[in-house]
Amino acid sequence: MTGLTDAQTRNADVSRGLAAMQDRNFRWFFLARAITMIAGSMSSIALAFAVLEIDNDARSLSFVLAAFTISNIVFVLFGGVVADRLPRALIIQSCYVIDILTIGSIAALLFTGTATIPALVVLSVFNGASTAFVMPAMQGIIPQLTTPEHLQQANAMLSFVRSAVTIGGPVVAGILVATAGPAWAMVVQAIGWLIAIPILALVKLPPPAHRGGTTMFHDLRIGWQEFWSRSWLWTVVLAFMIMNAIHVGAWGVVGPYIAKNNDLLGIAGWGWVVSAEGVGVLLMTLLLLWFPLRRPLRFGMIGMAAFAIPLTVLGAHPAVVLLAIAAFIAGAGVEIFNTGWNLALMENVPGEKLSRVSSYDMLGSFVVMPIGTLIYGWLITHAEPATVLITSGIIYAVVALATLFVPSVWRMGRPAGALTARG
Structure with a gap:
């Protein structure tokens, strides 16, 4: 019986590292998540410069960011309850629709020159609430997408994309904001969410065990x-x-x-x-x-x-x-x-x-x-x-x-x- 060749060994190692991709549901979820992470990696820079373009005051930026954070904190517990009651992929899709509307509204206000700090604060509240429902659903859905022996690889693959866009996303965002303006960065983000919604529809999971009552x-x-x-x-x-x-x-x-x-x-x-x-x-x-x-x-x-x-x-x-x-x-x-x-x-x-x-x-x-x-x-x-x-x-x-x-x-x-x- 002959041993494995070096090439076969390398291929086996690669297969083990990407083992979670064997699971169909995880493949579709990973693709949708990667798209949204790439598109969303420029959001913080785009929003910051959008605010400063309206009012070049650090306090105005702090108001907008605080609105998002406080809304997220207020709604995150309810987001956890909903994510245990309803199909998690559906929750994520629904929240992406809300995100498209809020991000699109910010872009429209910037394009038309009608954006104000109070308007951005209100839209950030909606965006923060939406994120509060997405985060628990994201955490709960991953074990449903793959097998226990592939769970570490699944988390590592998602972390890899997240860290990669953390390095490259701000650079791309800075170039886009500097050349085309923050509104176009918002448009790119909204498009990413729009693409992810139908991809998530391909994730087929059993109904949640807890249905309310x-x-x-x-x-x-x-x-x-x-x-x-x-x-x-x-x-x-x-x-x-x-x-x-x-x-x-x-x-x-x-x-x-x-x-x-x-x-x-x-x-x-x-x-x-x-x-x-x-x-x-x-x-x-x-x-x-x-x-x-x-x-x-x-x-x-x-x-x-x-x-x-x-x-x-x-x-x-x-x-x-x-x-x-x-x-x-x-x-x-x-x-x-x-x-x-x-x-x-x-x-x-x-x-x-x-x-x-x-x-x-x-x-x-x-x-x-x-x-x-x-x-x-x-x-x-x-x-x-x-x-x-x-x-x-x-x-x-x-x-x-x-x-x-x-x-x-x-x-x-x-x-x-x-x-x-x-x-």
Whole structure:
């Protein structure tokens, strides 16, 4: 009996890495999701410049962004209930219709020169509410699209596209906005959603196990019980309430401030640092296509703790190359967590309750982010940025690693049949 040739071995490795593509439903969902991620990757830049084109005031931009975030937080729990009651692909399609209308309206207002900040605030509220229904449905649908042994590859493939467009999308958006204007970027996004709707119609899934018959508040209570009954779940979410507040404040507010005011880093250097973080995410997704993640939360939280490295470097010595290397490492660690966390949820929470549980996760993780932004905006006017960042890095690492003392976080493994990424 002869062994496999090198070419056959390489082909087998590729097949294992892309194993989720064997599942028809996942293929169609992946195509639709990839299109929307590519088209939507320019939305934040387009919206920012659309607002600044109307009123060149940072406060106006904060109002529009806050409208989206607050609406998302308010509706996400109800989005989880609906996603467990109704066909998830249908929910996503319906929300895409709403997104097309809101994004199209913004584009129309910009084209006609009639856009105002209040109008954009109102449209952002609708867009944020729509996203609040899409996110739990997205989380709940993935285990329905593929088999348990392909679940890690499915999540890694989606993360690969997400990280790739995070690197390239803002560049394309900047060029498009600069040459054609933000309205055309909105049009591109709406077209992406329009293409995705009929593709999602090709996803054929059984009807949801939970079809209602109970009140929405009863379903919310059941979702809360499922959430709170798992110590690993609420422990990590509580940790991320603190970690996300630090991330958006220290990295999102103080980082650009230092880039603008410290010649050692500079604005261009900050761009390289952010890109390096994205490259770290991208390369880790490739590794996770082939290498099974045997302890999803243990390695995930260690990976998240690595984000303390660029925070500390940013405060102590923000040289571009050093900080880019630290950001690259942190990006890889973040992706280990992202894949591990999705696996933990999808493999340990019943599918008919997954969207509700995910919505509690999202609420807890997102709710303090606006507060973090405000706190760090105040901190950098009352303390040395270096002190703020180094202290933040220490707190971030301590919080992330403290979760490992919870037995269910440290010990969680994978179910039988899931660890077949290497064949």
